[in-house]
Amino acid sequence: MLLLTLLSGVVDAVSLLGLGQVFVANMTGNLVLVGLTFAGAPGASPAGPLTALGGFVAGALLVRAVAPRHVNHRALVGMCALLESALFVVAVLTWSYDGGHEPALLPIALCAVALGAQNAAVRRLGVAGLTTTVMTSTLTGLVAGRAEERTASSTRRQALSVLTLVAGAALGAALVHLAGPRWALTMVAALAVAVAFTLLVPDWPSAGRGPAE
Template sequence: MLAALQDAWTTVVPDMRDRHGPLPPMMLVLTVVTGLVDAVSFLLLGHVFVANMTGNVVFSGFAVAGAAGFSPAASLAALAAFAVGALLGGRVAHRARAHRGRVLHLALVLETGLVLSAYVIAQTDATPDTGTVRYGLITLLGLGMGVQTAAARALAVPDLTTTVLTQTITGIASDSRAAGGEGGRAGRRVLAVVAMFCGALVGAAAILHGDPALPLLLASVLLAVGTVAAFAMTRSNAAWTVPL
């Protein structure tokens, strides 16, 4: 337990001399953003995810089979937008690959613009969950999540992918002492799960209590703060900035 708590602490307050420097807490913030955004996409835009592509593939199968409440068009739109966003994020990562701080900063600039645009649309349109506005929001948010996931993949901070928790939860269980493992990075993995849960909880509470645009505003604020912090990181020449 003590080792897990220490691991959690060093994830939130990292040693700047560590191989990943200030990146772990930034990845946690992006994980919260994922929870906020997927709350909007699933609860407001109609049973579709913009970050969890596994869910969209499954939902597409449900829709084709005739299950009520699922739209193959919405799922395919999210998949396509995410793929394009991942392409853009990949280009950003390859362009700035010599410095991990620049990769993060450029990706956050792009993602912040996309999510903020989605917030403005959701805030100003009376029916953001219908018609072309719905698909516009799915596209903007899917693009943003694709950029984020590609950047996280390029940064490669262990157990902090920001959008996928399946392997994280598997690691908590399969690497635990109960399973015969050493329990490595349990604290960090649990924090990732908690971060996404908190984002989803806050997002769902806002939507269910009548403010569907609020999660996107919160996500935009977190991304904007992250963008400013990442800009400061671009000036570092510490060891963590060197690509893996």
């Protein structure tokens, strides 16, 4: 879960700095950008935020449509991580953004689908204090949660989640600056593969055993 949080921070830094001032994980930010566009704010464009919102919703609906409620949640998040890595690779291969004013809509859509699926899968897990992208409620719970609801483990999870997202954003910004956004997004794909590995590999040996074993 913390790796997914790190991934979210990196990919939002890449999208914000390298895809035309848009978020692909933090939909709250995109809703604000859409509002700025409707208000006629200078330099605001609806294309990128609306594309990200549409892709995010599509990714979440995909998980809802194809993953039954009784599916193993650990396996579901692992499979979504594999899907994310594939979508990030395609986004790198189809990269067309040259730093101009128009956002790179196809990479934005692909990354947003990946993060929409991730959020839908993580929601199934229901781990308190670990949402991987939405930190407003996590930060509020950390500093203003009711005493009877707070435990040492939940406080630690919330603090680690916030710090990991910040670290991911810093890492993403550094990668964009040092290697360029395409290489930074390649790093995001590698992170997604690492998440899938940690979630799915431990289940493989037991899955291959017969009843006699």
